[in-house]
């Protein structure tokens with residue numbers, strides 16, 4: 001089933017237009033990566049999908065339903081999880097409680113045991129206040145929260161920022177695992193290597209527009225990365 005479709009999505013902060021007609025479609029089981037330079041509008045795109053922040057125009061359909069006028073919590077209840085860039089844990093709650101809060105918001109959460117099998121690093125920290133964990137560990141708690149919600153559309157904003165390479169690989173494996181379960185994952189990333197490894201389709205956003213889209217093997221052409229990202233992979 002189609003998890004997401006936007007048609008001519010436009011977003012505004014006050015009078016400033018940040019997204020200029022985004023057409024994006026994503027199926028269940030597909031990992032869609034969004035690349036782009038700083039300020040291109042990637043975070044604004046995810047926030048627009050969640051009904052957070054900017055004023056939006058155009059059409060968005062999530063899991064078959066138009067989200068026009070929907071509040072963020074209603075969008076979440078359709079089966080959408082959003083992992084913002086600055087993952088916010090509840091610092092005074094334990095890691096376990098942080099996961100329970102997320103699990104509480106859905107009818108049939110993923111069992112904790114299953115989450116710990118994928119994220120063994122957090123098991124020894126389950127009863128520690130989440131605010132005492134390192135930034136990287138807090139990122140993992142954010143991922144654990146998303147896993148617990150058993151979402152059908154997962155929006156991730158730079159989930160590997162600040163993570164050590166081993167954990168970056170692990171996050172990549174988790175994303176692929178969710179896709180194999182039928183989840184549609186939209187991932188904003190700066191880590192081009194990771195994107196090439198895990199994405200099925202890549203969209204490059206520049207100045208609020210999708211300038212290029214295609215599979216990873218086509219992206220590995222110096223022109224595309226040089227031109228839109230200032231990255232030279234060759």
Ligand SMILES: Nc1ncnc2c1ncn2[C@@H]1O[C@H](COP(=O)(O)OP(=O)(O)OP(=O)(O)O)[C@@H](O)[C@H]1O
Nearest residue numbers: 013016018036037038039040041042043044045053
């Ligand atoms: N709350 C806001 N109010 C006004 N302008 C904003 C707001 N948030 C973002 N912008 C502007 O919108 C544009 C897109 O920002 P956005 O954060 O979506 O880009 P991004 O591609 O996610 O960048 P980054 O990689 O730095 O996170 C930028 O010009 C930014 O200054």
